[in-house]
Amino acid sequence: MASKEANLEALLYAAGDNGLEEQNLTEMLEIDGESLDKVAQNLQQKLTQDADSGLQLIHIAHTYKLTTSPQTAKIIEKYFQKDLTKNLSQSALEILAIVAYRQPITRVEIDDIRGVNSSGALQTLVWRGLIKADGKKDAPGHPKLYVTTDYFLQYFNYHSLADLPLIEDFADNDSNGEIDLFEAKGTADKQMQKEEE
Template sequence: MLSNQAKIESLLFISGNEGITLTELSQITGILKPALHEQLDKLADKYKQDRSSSLQLIHAEERYKLVTKPALAELVKKYLNSNNITELTGAALETLAIIAYKQPITRIGVDEIRGVQSSSMIQRLQLLELIKENGRLDAPGRPILYVTTDKFLDYFGLESLDQLPELDEEKQEDEEMDLMTLFEQTTSSTEDEEEE
């Protein structure tokens, strides 16, 4: 059976860049807040003392999140600047298309459309500066809202979001597919124009 610390750690990991509140942790795990505080302190100490771990636990704006240790900043930056990251994966493009068409949108909103968890894709797109945070939704947990950036427009050779074709409201049954098809059509036509 999994320990309470393992449960907490898994939720911290899956919450990604948004992090998770003590209230959310308590509601999901059924662990009382005083016990959660104790487990979070132990987890933070574990990461501090374990020199072989790349992670640390931070607490900011009532949210807890796992991040890489500052000593690894150069390594992470090197990876992000490598050729391996310049090509967007299908999952990253899918996430980006949803945000482009539905912005501002929360991670949960993206998850609902994709049908899978999107934290890692959102983190990657933020690190590439293709999306950014744009306030918080006035709802329980105050989830972060995401929008595309000017770099997104530059990356795909668009002058404005107006160049993305409008969605056909009658064909919204397979929303994810419609978004991807439209997005790919727009970006490929822009690339063709650049080649000419």
């Protein structure tokens, strides 16, 4: 059975950037606030003593978070400067487009549209922060529903999903019906301007 420290570490890892508030942690770990402080101190000590650990535990505004440690700043900066889309496979880009236009959507529904298994590329997109699981479908097995993230909008310079190119633009485009949805911001607006002229 996992220790309280291991459970706290796992919960904070799963919570990601948002972290977890003290009240939620005391309920999930089934301990009081004083015990939570002690468990958190033990975990922080463990992470600090491990010279190879790239993580640290922080406590801000009644919220605990796992973050990268200061000594890993250079590699983390390098990671965020990297163009995450350059190494995305064609299948990952296809899935990203499907999720963008059909969200919320399950993996099985994505597989049906593409005709092949999409689980590997789907997980890559989740890892890259471009899509996320957001609830479950009311269907047998309760499969996860996937949607694009705020990071997706930020990265491709969209203010909202309404800025995505219209589906009609894919068929009307001069380049044999092909259009790059990730470089087509404003295409719909330009088309409307042409029609008005």
